[in-house]
Amino acid sequence: MIDIQNVSKTFTLHNQGSALIPVMEGANLSVSPGECVGLVGASGAGKSTLMRLIYGNYLAASGHILIGGLDVANAEPREILELRRKTLGYVSQFLRVVPRVSTLDVVAEPLLSVGTPVEKARDRAASLLAQLNIPERLWTLSPTTFSGGEQQRVNIARGFAYDYPAMLLDEPTASLDAQNRATVLGLIESAKARGAAIIGIFHDEAAREQVCDRFVDVSAFAPKAAA
């Protein structure tokens, strides 16, 4: 489902005489449906960079990033947006808050954008918000004024609303209390059970041991000259 072949990445520092910083070389990684792979490696090893390459936020210098048949490394922006709508989900700790949209609709939006009927999308959103302990009185409000932890849980509900075939999880359990953390781990396990291919960064060791089938150390993808 996710197939990364020989990917390299170089940053160009435009404000420093266009200095070229190679950060990744020869990255290979394949994730099957139903499998969760944890990215590990020291701080600065390139875990976030690899996630951003896969999501199409960063452009690879070379190689292929195949997701459900599309090569993200060589795709048009329009194709990447379509991929994000239907195939590839991304859950981070942080909610990008849209003012004036109710929490229920923020969570239902990924379903609405693929044509799910409004009632069904809102039912699913309500069920996730309840599972993640967001009080019902908040559902009609915009999450703009919510606490950091509430916004994080709204973001997780949104990330799991639609059944993406492939998912990227960036510290989804960070700073959650025990009960919500268990709920999120349950959502990840259900996503695997329905066949989602997942790549995650988890600093929470117990969490990653619970949900990951294997680990990939991204230090192995460091440029050879710098190694």
Ligand SMILES: Nc1ncnc2c1ncn2[C@@H]1O[C@H](COP(=O)(O)OP(=O)(O)OP(=O)(O)O)[C@@H](O)[C@H]1O
């Ligand atoms: N936009 C950027 N411009 C230049 N260098 C960058 C940029 N983003 C990341 N880097 C560099 O790429 C390397 C990998 O960073 P990355 O954030 O992917 O590491 P990480 O493994 O996710 O670290 P952490 O666990 O601390 O989040 C670092 O040396 C970092 O300085």
